[in-house]
Amino acid sequence: TxxxxxxxxxxxxxxxxxxxxxxxxxxxxxxxxxxxxxxxxxxxxxxxxxxxxxxxxxxxxxxxxxxxxxxxxxxxxxxxxxxxxxxxxxxxxxxxxxxxxxxxxxxxxxxxxxxxxxxxxxxxxxxxxxxxxxxxxxxxxxxxxxxxxxxxxxxxxxxxxxxxxxxxxxxxxxxxxxxxxxxxxxxxxxxxxxxxxxxxxxxxxxxxxxxxxxxxxxxxxxxYMATLGGTGIRKLAELNHDKAAYLQNELKTAGFEVPFDTPVFNEFVIKFPEGFEKTYANLLAKKIVPGLSLTPDYPEFPDYYLLCVTETMDKADMDLLVKEVTS
CATH class of the missing domain: 3.40.640.10 (Type I PLP-dependent aspartate aminotransferase-like (Major domain))
Known part of the structure; x- marks a missing residue:
């Protein structure tokens, strides 16, 4: 039901x-x-x-x-x-x-x-x-x-x-x-x-x-669904969406391209500069995962990365990610 x-x-x-x-x-x-x-x-x-x-x-x-x-x-x-x-x-x-x-x-x-x-x-x-x-x-x-x-x-x-x-x-x-x-x-x-x-x-x-x-x-x-109820599920969904919108906007403001202007929920694609692989490796060493590369499955989209934000991510974490990818 x-x-x-x-x-x-x-x-x-x-x-x-x-x-x-x-x-x-x-x-x-x-x-x-x-x-x-x-x-x-x-x-x-x-x-x-x-x-x-x-x-x-x-x-x-x-x-x-x-x-x-x-x-x-x-x-x-x-x-x-x-x-x-x-x-x-x-x-x-x-x-x-x-x-x-x-x-x-x-x-x-x-x-x-x-x-x-x-x-x-x-x-x-x-x-x-x-x-x-x-x-x-x-x-x-x-x-x-x-x-x-x-x-x-x-x-x-x-x-x-x-x-x-x-x-x-x-x-x-x-x-x-x-x-x-x-x-x-x-x-x-x-x-x-x-x-x-x-x-x-x-x-x-x-x-x-x-x-x-x-x-x-x-x-x-x-x-889980019964405990949250309809109102709880809606609030949780809104939290996911709003946090993703915040990170997407911060990355866009920092100068990164948002290649698709279609509305999203809690995942979105960012196009990072050519050669981002080195930055990616450095961030992994710091236990920061700056997205998932789309290139292996979609070779026509080089340097495109999929990012996801859920209710578990706080503002400080998102701000840190933006700081790291722009440094």
């Missing part, structure tokens, strides 16, 4: 492994529903998510098409003319560059073909504390990573895959669905309502072979 409210959709499963597997399963779900053999994913979806999608699809007959990047830092949909051949189209918002996609316009274009599914991925669910949720903007499926919802990070993990969809597609969803019922004494209880896994039904009828969900992480995330 908490997940469906946050993402604006009808039904959510009991969780997936992580955000990447959630996206791959969503694309496979679109293939099952439409019986089409081609899907499209934005290049602005997290590179590791796209890699997992390619791994899932490699042994199949299905084709994965990647959508290019606009100068605004958003997804370019202009080349997607033959929508009637696509099972689903996936974008991420906020995307890997931190830019907020125009989900309403994207959904309208994708739904110009009434069978193609609109899939919205995410790496930061807190963004929907202040942004309109995917369901309200036309998404058929919303999926992504829920680690930031109270799940402690440990060497990058553990992950928590969040997955929600419209009720019409419920029986094609992967994983487990839990529903509320009453026992023989009339007391409220929760039971496994639907689980179309190959361990539970005939393999050829299964929608997924996922054999476990991140139960402990999902429980922690549910407690």
């Amino acid at each position: 908490l997940t469906t409210r946050l993402l604006g959709l009808d039904v959510a499963n009991a969780s997936m492994y992580d955000g990447a597997s959630s996206l791959a399963e969503a694309l496979l779900m679109s293939v099952r529903i439409t019986r089409r053999k081609k899907v499209a994913i934005s290049r602005l979806i997290h590179p590791l998510y796209r890699q997992v999608v390619r791994t899932y699809f490699a042994p199949t007959e299905f084709e994965v098409v990647e959508l290019p990047v606009l100068e605004s830092g958003q997804t370019d949909m202009t080349g997607l003319q033959d929508l009637e051949t696509f099972a689903g189209v996936a974008v991420q918002s906020p995307n890997y560059f931190g830019c907020i996609e125009n989900l309403s316009a994207l959904g309208e274009k994708i739904h110009s073909d009434n069978k193609t599914l609109f899939i919205v991925s995410f790496t930061e669910p807190l963004a929907y504390g202040i942004l309109k949720n995917p369901g309200s903007l036309g998404a058929d499926i919303a999926c992504g990573e829920g680690q930031s919802l109270g799940v402690p990070s440990s060497f990058g993990g553990p992950g928590l895959g969040m997955f929600a969809a419209k009720k019409a597609y419920m029986r094609n969803m992967p994983g487990r669905l839990v529903g509320r019922t009453q026992d023989i004494e009339g007391k409220r209880g929760f039971v496994l309502t639907l689980s179309t896994r190959e361990q539970h039904i005939r393999r050829e009828k299964a929608t997924s072979n996922i054999c476990s969900n991140q139960g402990l992480c999902a429980t922690a995330a549910a407690m």
Whole structure:
């Protein structure tokens, strides 16, 4: 219930492994529903998510098409003319560059073909504390990573895959669905309502072979969301956004280029001067991480770095970063 409210959709499963597997399963779900053999994913979806999608699809007959990047830092949909051949189209918002996609316009274009599914991925669910949720903007499926919802990070993990969809597609969803019922004494209880896994039904009828969900992480995330409530999630999201806006503005004032003018949530891209690698190495030695280079995954964007600010970062830390990169 908490997940469906946050993402604006009808039904959510009991969780997936992580955000990447959630996206791959969503694309496979679109293939099952439409019986089409081609899907499209934005290049602005997290590179590791796209890699997992390619791994899932490699042994199949299905084709994965990647959508290019606009100068605004958003997804370019202009080349997607033959929508009637696509099972689903996936974008991420906020995307890997931190830019907020125009989900309403994207959904309208994708739904110009009434069978193609609109899939919205995410790496930061807190963004929907202040942004309109995917369901309200036309998404058929919303999926992504829920680690930031109270799940402690440990060497990058553990992950928590969040997955929600419209009720019409419920029986094609992967994983487990839990529903509320009453026992023989009339007391409220929760039971496994639907689980179309190959361990539970005939393999050829299964929608997924996922054999476990991140139960402990999902429980922690549910407690986190319930504790914060709608008001708390909104305030936390505002804190993330405002702190990121402060650092972005300070770096811009210091003379660094902000290459994309599209609104962001808590991540943004800065273009540092050529040769910044030496400064980067010096800062790492001081235990300061001045962003993540985009060049390995996006060679067309040299010297572009992705920075992130969360509620854990205070003003002194941000001011120190600005001082160090300008010295």
